[in-house]
Amino acid sequence: MSSKPIQGRMTADAQDGVVVFHIGMRINNVRAVRSWWPVFLAMPRMLKELSKDPESGMLGYRLLFGAPRVVYVVQYWESQEKLLAYSAAQDKEHRPAWAAFNRRVKEGRGRVGFWHETFVVPAGAHEAVYVNMPAFGLGAATGVVPVGRxxxxxADRLKAA
Known part of the structure; x- marks a missing residue:
């Protein structure tokens, strides 16, 4: 991904619906490294696996650091079916990571928190604008085009799909 700004006004080249998936963790006890470190390491493995597989349905992602002790990822997916298929796949990174996390939660007494949110956004119900920015967010996931297109x-972009 280039960090060079694209001059002018651009928008995401996303014509279809999209699924936006937020997933993250909060380190509730910084000193309890054995509780949160494996959770922290699991996500990069999943993102690497998904990024190498265009058929997975993940269009792109952005790793973010929020409030103190919060790390999260915003992911863009082709469909809820593909997101759910990945989460249930027995032969992918997610299932063993999820099972291990659940074991740690029971043992960890609240030392690490976890959350996710899923938004299914139909075609015509999303829009984006990027002014003098590198491709970012949905635009990085789907590519960008000049706003005029x-x-x-x-309001025009919301109706365009």
């Missing part, structure tokens, strides 16, 4: 105003 999808409408100059947010």
């Amino acid at each position: 999808r409408g100059d105003r947010a």
Whole structure:
């Protein structure tokens, strides 16, 4: 991913619906490294696996650091079916990581927190604008096009799909 700004006004080249998946962890006890470190390491393995498999349905992601002790990932997916298929696949990284996390939660007495949110956004119900920015968020996941190709105003882009 390039960090060089693209001059002008761009929008995400996302014509279809998209699934936005937020997943993260909160380190509740920094000193309890054995509780949170394996959780912290599991996500990069899953992201690497998904990034190497275009058929997985993950379009792209952004790793973010939030409030103190919070790490999370925003992921963009083609469909809820592909997201759910990955989460249930016995031969992928997610299932063993999820099982290990559940064991640690029971043993860890609240030393690490976990959360996720899923948003299914139909075509025509999302829009984006990036001004003098590198491709970012949904635009990084789907590519960007000049705003004029999808409408100059947010209201136009929301109707365009």
